[in-house]
Every structure is written in structure tokens, then in C-alpha cells.
Amino acid sequence: MKDASELCRSTFSATAFVANPRAMEKCVRYIHQDLNRSFKMEFLDTPDSEDEHYEAQRAKELNKIYGPKGSPKAYDFMFDMHNTTSNMGACIIVSSAQKSFELHMANYLKSNFTDTKCFIWISKLEDWESHTVNSICKNGITLEVGPQPQGVARAECLAQMKVLIQHGLDFIDKFNQGSAFPGFEMEAYVTINHQDFPRHSNGEISGVIHPKLQDKDFLPLHPGEPIFQTLDGSEVTYEGESTIYPSFINEAAYYEKEIAFYKMAKKRITVPAIQAQMD
Amino acid sequence: MKDASELCRSTFSATAFVANPRAMEKCVRYIHQDLNRSFKMEFLDTPDSEDEHYEAQRAKELNKIYGPKGSPKAYDFMFDMHNTTSNMGACIIVSSAQKSFELHMANYLKSNFTDTKCFIWISKLEDWESHTVNSICKNGITLEVGPQPQGVARAECLAQMKVLIQHGLDFIDKFNQGSAFPGFEMEAYVTINHQDFPRHSNGEISGVIHPKLQDKDFLPLHPGEPIFQTLDGSEVTYEGESTIYPSFINEAAYYEKEIAFYKMAKKRITVPAIQAQMD
Numbered sequence: 425m426k427d428a429s430e431l432c433r434s435t436f437s438a439t440a441f442v443a444n445p446r447a448m449e450k451c452v453r454y455i456h457q458d459l460n461r462s463f464k465m466e467f468l469d470t471p472d473s474e475d476e477h478y479e480a481q482r483a484k485e486l487n488k489i490y491g492p493k494g495s496p497k498a499y500d501f502m503f504d505m506h507n508t509t510s511n512m513g514a515c516i517i518v519s520s521a522q523k524s525f526e527l528h529m530a531n532y533l534k535s536n537f538t539d540t541k542c543f544i545w546i547s548k549l550e551d552w553e554s555h556t557v558n559s560i561c562k563n564g565i566t567l568e569v570g571p572q573p574q575g576v577a578r579a580e581c582l583a584q585m586k587v588l589i590q591h592g593l594d595f596i597d598k599f600n601q602g603s604a605f606p607g608f609e610m611e612a613y614v615t616i617n618h619q620d621f622p623r624h625s626n627g628e629i630s631g632v633i634h635p636k637l638q639d640k641d642f643l644p645l646h647p648g649e650p651i652f653q654t655l656d657g658s659e660v661t662y663e664g665e666s667t668i669y670p671s672f673i674n675e676a677a678y679y680e681k682e683i684a685f686y687k688m689a690k691k692r693i694t695v696p697a698i699q700a701q702m703d
Numbered sequence: 704m705k706d707a708s709e710l711c712r713s714t715f716s717a718t719a720f721v722a723n724p725r726a727m728e729k730c731v732r733y734i735h736q737d738l739n740r741s742f743k744m745e746f747l748d749t750p751d752s753e754d755e756h757y758e759a760q761r762a763k764e765l766n767k768i769y770g771p772k773g774s775p776k777a778y779d780f781m782f783d784m785h786n787t788t789s790n791m792g793a794c795i796i797v798s799s800a801q802k803s804f805e806l807h808m809a810n811y812l813k814s815n816f817t818d819t820k821c822f823i824w825i826s827k828l829e830d831w832e833s834h835t836v837n838s839i840c841k842n843g844i845t846l847e848v849g850p851q852p853q854g855v856a857r858a859e860c861l862a863q864m865k866v867l868i869q870h871g872l873d874f875i876d877k878f879n880q881g882s883a884f885p886g887f888e889m890e891a892y893v894t895i896n897h898q899d900f901p902r903h904s905n906g907e908i909s910g911v912i913h914p915k916l917q918d919k920d921f922l923p924l925h926p927g928e929p930i931f932q933t934l935d936g937s938e939v940t941y942e943g944e945s946t947i948y949p950s951f952i953n954e955a956a957y958y959e960k961e962i963a964f965y966k967m968a969k970k971r972i973t974v975p976a977i978q979a980q981m982d
Binding site for chain 1: 850851854855856859861862908911912913914932953954956958
């Protein structure tokens, strides 16, 4: 943030910001509500009100600067940088399989990112309204690097994020310069749904991620394999009908969202060619 | 906590409690001040006051139940159970090299704990007044299991803690039954001091733990070897005169304490024989 020169390319300039500075200062995800689920068009269009809590105000503020969401004035692209306690390597999240520009970037990042595992995560096959911060710009991806504990900076995670951002900016620069990106097929992980922890009748968690599943993000989970170990020592197995690929296994921020892991399907995705229309 | 039977032995009963329930509910270390540095005799002896913040009140409350500190009425033993983001394996913390009972227990735990690395950490060679929660009882140790991110329960860390506690209770039971524990020598890590992160003049951290040091708790660090990587890409090396053994490397809770890691010396400690005086 102190040296924007690393972020600029010949065809554009870029700016860095902290989405939730108050939360960062307190070393928590948010003060009142998850900012990164707060960018709903219906809400952003309502008039400001002094009664609104911090993240509601901040969402509107960011929308004014980098949006407005859905308008021609919105910024062209946003990278949303995250880390996770899950063993996700470098994971590139694209909100929909319809987002050709983002999928080309994801493919470019994956091809150029050789120092650790790299996975492409697609939230939905169809178009939908995402409520994450990057949804206020015309295009955007989310980058997840892990495992890294909350409240800790690990050198290799910082380095991985830096490399991802550098390649992402290079990709935009190439696109802006008129490079043709031919259509292709790629492997990606598409969300099916998510799995809660086992719970007692009072809602308390009664089991933890099974040691055989822990840290196995994006590896196949077959029906009948263990997913939880209850505190009284028994095993809970995966009872689905087909093999899935769990992700965000044991992510700290998702306990409150009742997500022990996401269930993903591995899919072949067809991405059409893209090329900037030069003036 | 729901089934105390695992905690009891023929010669004693034991009870489990959460030291800081409000902090646990919020998934933070503490509300106003670190409870585990709040058990100072001088403070505990002052009259209660309604103005005192939560952890001050809670320290006095715990001291009334399990202490009073330094009195004959205090509980005989307390295990203080922790987890750390550092790669400490199973670490047994004893406040002083003068604590023979605790050192015998640590030795017993280390001998019986075979499924991961186990280290004995001694805060000081001489006697001193510790301010941790277990200091209110006549004897006590602190158990640190890691690495585990904050806000995450990992099955293998839970299992390790359970095994340590079971063996610790067994040790007390053997002692109570009159078993003789002969004197011995052991290897332990004794605190020299601690190392802060590199900082800008405004106090902000300017570098992170070097990848070559990260996760290397209790391994030798030689003079001239890298300890930090600054955000502008340069290396900071360890400039001490002798080999040390870092611990608590990159522990999340210690950023605010300005501790990037503890510097430890590896020592041979002589522990005298102990045996309960039977009535």
C-alpha cells in the first residue's frame, strides 16, 4: 500500500485498500456483520442512515468509491485477497462459470503459478448476484492462500499472494494490449453445497474434522469415508452417493457459518475465446 | 467437562473449568487484559471492587475457588491447557527448575508420550512468582499443543492433549500411592529472553518470520542464520554469539506482546528424587 508502483502496468493503474480497517485493527473478521457478504444491490441502493452499523456503512462507502455496483462507472476489476486456515494452497475463486474474463485469468494464474498447489473454485455454474466486495466492480476474483492461522503472517503465504497479484496484473495488461486468448477447457471445482459439523441437540458442536479428512482439501472423498470424529470417540462417515472434493476444511471463519467444509464437484469447464476490442 | 469420570483416580478427584468463559464465547484470548498474566499475589490480596474489569474480577474469583495463592487451602495441582499456532508439538511448561514435582511429571509425560515431539520448557532456573492461572495452586504445569490455528479445533491436537492429561493424572496417582521417583538428569529448554519483530519507526511490524525459521521450534539457530524477511525483501539474521533454540515462533497471541519467538538455551537439569510421605 505504501508503494503503488508494483501495482501499475503500462495500460492501467491500480490502487490498494483495506476493506475493513476497524476489523483489521482488532484482528477479527468483522465488527457487526461479515462485510464480505454485505454487497447486496438491494441494500446498497437504500439511502444512508446514521443508525446503520459499521459494516453496513462501510459497504456503502466502498460501493461509492469502487462501484456503484452494476453501473458503467464501476471499476473494471477487483482482486479480493484472503487467507484461510484450510490447506487450500493457492485457490482462485470465480463467482460463476459464465465469467469468461475471470476464468481466463484463473487459467493464466494457474499456468504461471508453479511453486505450490493451485486450484480453481467456481461458486455456481450459472450467473447470480454475489454479495462479496469484488461484486461492486465489473469483474473480479477472490484469492485464498493457506494454510495460515488467523492473526499470523507466514512469509510463504505473503510471497504466494504477491506472485498471484503480479501475474493477475500482467494478465490484465496483456488483455488491454489486445492479446487474443483462445477458448479452452479446464478443470475446476464447482460448489455443490456445504456440510455442517455434527451437533448436540442444544446446537453445540459434538465432533471435529476427522484426522483423515483434515488438510485434504481438493482431494477425493468417497462415500463411506470418515469426515468427523465425535468427542466420545466415534466416527461419522460421508454418506453421499458420489465422490466429492471437499474444500475450506476446518476454516476458522466458517464455524459461525455452520460450514465444516464445502462439498465440491470436479468439472470440465469450457471457456470461450476473449479479446479486447481495440479502438 | 460433561463427564468428570475420566479425570478421577483412586487417590484423588479432579474438576475441569474454563478459565475465561467470556473470552471463549467471543473466540478471543481475553476481553480486557490477559487473564493468564493476572494472578499476581499483590493484586489478588486487594479487596474486590466493582470498578474492576472482567479479567481482574475473574482472577480473584478463580483464586477464591482454587487458591488462595500461597495458602495451605490452595488446590494441590492445576493443569493449564493451551494450544499454539507455533509448531511446538507437545510442550510441557514448568515455571522454574526448582519445581521437582513438576519436572518429574514432565519427565513422566515425555517418556509416555510417543506419538509426536515432546519438549520440556522451563521459564527460569531460579524460583520466582509466576502470574499464570496455575500459580494459584500448590503445583502446576502448562501444556501447549500445536500447531493449531486460533478458532479451530484439530482432532490430533485434542487427542494429544487428552493423552497428556491422562498420563499427568496417572503420575499424580502413582505419587499419591507412594511410588518412589528416583533423581535423574534431563534435557530441557530454558528461557533466555525473547525477540521482537523488526519494526518501522512508527512501531509497525516491518518484517515476518523467515521461511527458514518458520515451524522450526526447538531446532538449533546458529549465529548468522536468517530470522526475519522484511517486506522489502531483505533478510535479518540472528546476531547472537551462541546457538539458541527458538520456541513459540510466530505465535498469534504474542504479536501484541512483541514476541516473535522465545530464545531458549538447551540445558541438562538435575532433578532430585521425590516420594510422598505416607501417613
